[in-house]
Amino acid sequence: MKIRKFLGLPSSEQVVFLHAWALLCLIRPALKAFPLPRLRNSLKPWALRRKAPVPAPRIAWLVAAAGRNLPGGASCLPLALATQLLLEAHGHPAELRLGVVPDRSSGLRAHAWVTSGGRILIGGPRVEAYVPLTGPASAVQH
Numbered sequence: 001m002k003i004r005k006f007l008g009l010p011s012s013e014q015v016v017f018l019h020a021w022a023l024l025c026l027i028r029p030a031l032k033a034f035p036l037p038r039l040r041n042s043l044k045p046w047a048l049r050r051k052a053p054v055p056a057p058r059i060a061w062l063v064a065a066a067g068r069n070l071p072g073g074a075s076c077l078p079l080a081l082a083t084q085l086l087l088e089a090h091g092h093p094a095e096l097r098l099g100v101v102p103d104r105s106s107g108l109r110a111h112a113w114v115t116s117g118g119r120i121l122i123g124g125p126r127v128e129a130y131v132p133l134t135g136p137a138s139a140v141q142h
Contacts, residue, residue, distance in 0.1 A: 001065050013062060016054050016090075019046075020066035020082050027078040028070075036081070040096075043085055053090040059083065060114070060121035076123050080112035083122045092116050097123075099130025 006014060023046060030039050054062070063083045067074035074082075080096050087094035095115045103109035111130050113123025120127060 001069055012054050013058065016059055016062045016086060017066050020059075020063040020086060021069065022046075023082040023085060024063075024067055024070055024074050024078050027081055028074060031077060031081075036077075040081060040085070043081075046085065053092075056087055056090070056092040056094075056116045056121060059086050059090060059092070062086075064122060077110075077112040080114045080123050083114045087114070087116055087121070094121075097127070098133040099127060100133060101130050 006017065009017065023043065026043065060083050063079055063086060067079050084094040084096045093116055097113050097115060098110065100108045100110050111123060111127065113127050114121050
């Protein structure tokens with residue numbers, strides 16, 4: 001994100017962008033060392049309730065923008081986990097979903113996405129091709 005665009009954001013969105021960027025910096029290497037549920041629980045304190053909630057679709061956009069501004073970018077799982085944590089911090093329901101689809105070269109290809117209020121906010125829109133590893137009742141939640 002260009003500085004001019006960042007400075008044009010409301011201060012509450014600037015905070016979310018910076019928070020997302022910091023979370024992604026932590027999540028990317030930590031996913032290699034810790035199982036997802038343990039990592040998520042470890043990062044929950046980073047996602048404390050905010051006084052100035054930001055709308056759910058805007059949070060997802062800010063996380064995606066933060067991911068694009070990391071060296072090397074961010075893959076779907078770090079983006080989904082950061083989005084889930086920040087959505088919950090702003091009082092929005094969030095469900096992290098994981099799915100797989102057969103892949104000729106690697107056997108399986110995995111994907112992560114987040115839903116809130118029945119809508120895919122990050123990782124979509126073509127998730128129907130993926131076979132969910134977790135159902136709505138057992139998805140990775142708090």
